[in-house]
Amino acid sequence: MGGESRWRKIKLALGLNTCLYVPKTTDNDELTHSSSSRSHAPTKTSSSTHRSSKCSTKSFSEHICAICLMGMKETNGRSIFKAECSHSFHFHCIVSNVKHGNRVCPICRANWKEIPVQKSGCVKSGTNSASWSDGNYTMQPLEWVGNGNVPLSFQSIEPPIFDDDEPINQKAEDILSGDSDTNGGIEMKTYPEVSEVARSACFDDFGILINLKAPITKGNPNTRASVDLVTMLDVSSSMSGTKIDLLKQAMGFLIHNLGPFDRLSVVVFSSSARRLFPLRHMTETGKQETLRIIDSLVANHGTSITSALRKGAKVMMERKFKNPVSSMILLSDGQDSTYLISLRNPGLGTGYATFLPFCIQDKKDEASLPIHTFGFGVDHDAHVMHYIAEHTGGTFSFIEAESMIQDAFAQCIGGLLSVVVQELRVEVECVHPVLRLRSIKTGSYKVGVDEVKRTGFIDVGDLYAEEERDFLVAIDIPVEETCHEMALVKFTVTHKDPIRKTMVTVSGKDVIILRPESLSGNQLVSMEVDRQRNRLSAASAIAKAQMAADRGHLTAAIWVLEDCQKNLMKSVSGRAGDRLCDGLVAELREMMNRMHSFRDYETTGRAYMLSGLSSHSLQRATARGDSTEITSMIRSYQTQTMSNLVTQSQTLWFSRSPSTSMVNFNSAAATPNKQQP
Secondary structure, eight states, X not given: OXXXXXXXXXXXXXXXXXXXXXXXXXXXXXXXXXXXXXXXXOOOOOHHHHHHHHHHHTTSOTTBOTTTOOBSTTSTTOOEEEOTTSOEEEHHHHHHHHHTTOOBOTTTOOBOSSOOOOOTTOOEEOOOOOOEESSSOEESSOEEOTTSSSOGGGOOOXXXXXXXXXXXXXXHHHHHHTSOSEXXXXXXXXXXXXXXXXXXXXXEEEEEEEEEEOOEEOSOGGGSOOEEEEEEEEOSGGGTTHHHHHHHHHHHHHHHHOOTTOEEEEEEESSSEEEEEEEEEOSHHHHHHHHHHHHTOOOOSOOOHHHHHHHHHHHHHTOSOOOSEEEEEEEESSOOHHHHHHHXXXXXXXXXXXXXXXXXXXXXXXOOOOEEEEEESSSSOHHHHHHHHHTTTOOEEEEOSGGGHHHHHHHHHHHHTTEEXXXXXXXXXXXXXXXXXXXXXXXXXXXXXXXXXXXXXXXEEEEETTOEEEEEEEEEEOOOSSXXXXXXXXXXXXXXXXXXXXXXXXXXXXXXXXXXXXXXXOOOOOHHHHHHHHHHHHHHHHHHHHHHHHTTOHHHHHHHHHHHHHHHHHSHHHHTTOHHHHHHHHHHHHHHHTTSXXXXXXXXXXXXXXXXXXXXXXXXXXXXXXXXXXXXXXXXXXXXXXXXHHHIIIIIIEEEOTTOOOEEEOSSOOOOOOOOO
């Protein structure tokens, strides 16, 4: 079944029987489209304007161009432009008129919001006689300029400042703030490595684990935190064919699961980037208009990830209103053409930092704006995508099979639509006066320790419903002959409730161990502490192996992974058959299988490893390889909400044939995750 047919069936299932015909063009300039939903709705004018239009129209026949006074039908097939005020002109006449600064109708003097723009040397005469009719605009036959994605009459000039986002419904916000979406608050548990240390003994690098678990949701979509989401989508020539069709389907699934209080803006990029529309609410009307725009996308030209990031950041940083949750999604299947140019010209600078606008980098003292990146296929730049995610607090997912794009999106938005904790900070303080902090191991989260090493903190950020975080604090326990028990550390957790917009503080009890004169027998090591040591050890091994493989030392890389694998299996949790440990062993084995040759490593191995590293460093689910399959062991961080949406993507929307990667539409439509206004 063809991609176009599948996409049409998606729209029918959503009740959206609309379609835009957009032919290809040859120019490689910016991708353009309507900047807002106003581009798709009839423009309202005052009653005086209507009267003036009617009166003026009597003076000019609809068969005569009011600019050159020549007949419309005697133009040898030249294009006709019909403006939003319903007056028609020769296309070349109105382009010339606009070029000289005239942006009002020559007949009724109505101000035009949409104007034709012709670029020299970029016009291609279309031979298709199909008309574009969308309330305000009708052109037949069409002429197209080189922006590659939309007709001339549908292009609009982007405003200098992106403060045209749709306003937040304050009344709805007040209603939501009165009812949290969670059952209970954040749970905190602590585990010392062992429960006893003899008074006459010392214990260096003693581990203490703090486990945090976010509350579950009530399952009521009306009371969850609303989201501002910007998607930056690669529509370069390499995305043509099945890829662009599957991208449209995945976006349809995403849009379908957003609620009317959520806002979405879409940026598309090839050789340059273009905002298709400002942040708009995903009401039923908003969804229809958005899907119609997504349906019109075509793929052409190069890849400029830097342009997409700048444009996406501009949408977020210049918005006038803000929903409680903000995030960005970047999908690309290629390598940034501007970065490749800089590699050939060292004077331009080659650091990955050039990709990120400073305003969205993960800075120490400010809330970050996470970018969740998706590397599509085997030709994307995994280094760049991982760097962008890592330095903004987002995740990097590797979509190896084209048909998995929707499942990857489903898992991501399952998290974004279930944020229950924000601005989470963990503070740790030594209780006994002789104790000092040796280390705080968190992965990629920010850590701070005071000068005397008595107190420290961990900045975690947000948590999805039911997500867990485990952090390992290490101290050196000295000999202590005078006490029977010792209070080691205490933890305090502060976070923001995104619904009530209030700060919450949870104080934990002191972590205490016994100090007997002598130990009665073998000490039982905490399974929880050992499990997290294994996770941190595996993440470190993955990072070392990936660096070695990048230098071409595949044998050394495999040795690092094999050594880590052996240590995991010999650990306490490994011998006990711990699920996380088994999953880590299986994942390391899969990484080694992707390094049989340097070609294998470059095509899939690097991306698989970096996506795994992203997941373990943040303790958050990412898509990689077969990670969305039901039987996969690499689902330790997936929450119930994520799992539900992935299942919905796999079973209610599409059924996959085990023998092919083709996606077949299932007529059973998924139940949308709606918020009721």
